[in-house]
Structures are given as structure tokens and as C-alpha cells.
Amino acid sequence: MAIPAPEDTYDRVLLAAEELFGEHGFAGTSLQAIADRVGVTKAALYYHFRTKDELLDALLRPALNDLDRVLEVAESRRGTTARQRLLFEGYVDFLIRYRTLAVILDRDVAIGRHPAIQPRLASITARVREVLDDVDDSIDYRVSTAVAMGGIYSAVAAFPELPDDELGRILRGVVRKLLGPRRRAPGTVAGV
Template structure:
């Protein structure tokens, strides 16, 4: 039987790593465990990743780049309500595409506070706050928008087996209700 192609091994290592990080945490997962899960030697794993830190970066960098694109799209829109709607919809879709990573980040705080990741997450947090911050709105709205962001993340991590379309629909409906002033139009909706 032929050895897997290096690209194949790379993708399999990433897949096994995210599964094991979700199951055992980042600190609780060794490179040997990842190699065993993939069915390769530790030397074959070292061909792609010398350390777990390199592996973590390879897992998170593409996802965080994608989240930056969601934020870029929201920031380009005119009007606070439209920016917020684009952010919430993009964030839900982003988390649904990266459910396992959301679980890893939710369950293992060491990943989010890792020195290689923390500055990037802090930058993203600042950008999210900039989109959500609407000092013209009552404090109730500002608190609701913050609750909505955290709730989306938590729900994706807590309900990993709900189908994507069902969870997306439920989450966006809840966000709409949270951000709709009593007796008014949805604050996070509007035309482009």
C-alpha cells in the first residue's frame, strides 16, 4: 500500500487535530496522539508541523481570515443597522462552517488565550465592538446586541448536532427578536 500524498497527510492531520482538541483540549493532545489518529509516524507529522503551536496556527489562521472578511463586509456597509445585520448573518454562517473550531474555542480557554492567537482574537473583538457600538441607541439595545453575539457562539458550540439550516434559522430569528425594540421594526434589519 502506498503512503498517502503529503497534501493528503496535511489535511488529515488538521482534521485529526481539531477532533482531538475538541475531545481532549489543546494541552491534553500530543503530537503522537494526532499521528496515531491519522495513522502516520510522528516523523511524517513533523514533515508538516514541528510543534502543536504551528498546527494550531494552521487550523485557526484560515478561519480567522474568513472572520476578518465577514467583518470587512459589515464595515463596508452604510448604516449601523445594516452593518449589524451583515455581521450577525455572516457570523452565524461562519460559525456553522467552523463548528468544531467553535467547540474547541468554547471548551478550551487555553486556545483563545494562546500567545499566538490572542492578539488576533483581541483585534477581531475590537472590530466587532465597533460594529455593535451604537451610542445613539438605548443601553438595552447595546446589551442585547452583545448578548446576541455571545449567544450565537455558545449555541453553535452547545448544539453541534442540529442541522445547519435549522440552527441558522433559529439563531437569526432569536437575534431579530432580541434586537427588535418593543412595538418596533427589527434594529438589525434593513435594506442594503
């Protein structure tokens, strides 16, 4: 039997962790269970990850980096409408690209509250709110943007069987219908 290359073992450990976190949750998955799923010793797993926290960080880091890039693109645009449109489009694409992780985070809220992850998620959430919250928008519109963000996330978790392209098309259509044209708060003037 050939010994797997370290890179191959690293990727297999991440895949096994993702599967097991989805099946049993973060707290319900041991490093030994991950090593068993990969077919390596716990010592071989320790070569790549000393703790389950390190493994969680390595699993989520690429997704959170991509979400940072979605936000950077949206934040770089002038005009609230353009920023919001780019955020919603990017968010749909992001969640579809990371569907399995989205489902895990939806079902295991302990991961989102984990000290290794929570500060970064809080920062991302604050940046999302900055893009979405325009005090000159009507409260109806502002609530609609919040519902749209949460609804996109929930739908990705609720419909894992839908093909990516179909789910993306549906979600973009729902966002367009839900938000419609931006509505200004009473007493505000567009462009002021």
C-alpha cells in the same frame, strides 16, 4: 500500502488535530497522539508542522480569515443598522460553517488565550465591538447586541446535533427578536 501524498497527510493531520483537541483539549493532545491518529510517524508530522503551535495556527487560520471577511463586509457598509445586520448574518453563517472549531474554542478557553491566537482574536473582538457599539443607541440595545453575539456562539456549541439549516434559521430569528428595532439613547436624535 501506498504512501499518502503530502497534501493528503497535511489535511489528515489537521482533521486529527481538530478531533483530538475536541476530545482532550489543546494541552491534553500531544503531537505523538496526532501522528498516531493519522497513522504516520512523528517525523512525518514534523514535515508539515514543527510544533503544536504551528498546527493550531494552521487549523484556525482559515476560520479567522473567513471571520475577517465577514467583518470587512460589515465594516464596508454605511449605516449602523446595515453594518450590524450584515455582521450578525455573517457571524451565524461563519459559526455554522466552523461548528466543530466553535465547540472546541467554547470548551477549551486556553486556545483562545494561546499566544499564537490571542492577539488575532483580540483584534477581531475590537472590530466586532466597533461595528456593534453606537453610543447613540440605548444602553438596552447595546447590551442586547452583546448578548446576541455571545448567545449565537453559545447556541452553536450547545446544539451540535441540530442540522445547519435549522440552527441558522433559529439563530437568525432569535437575533431579530432580541434586537428588534434599534433604540436610540435618551436625548439623541436619529441621523445626528
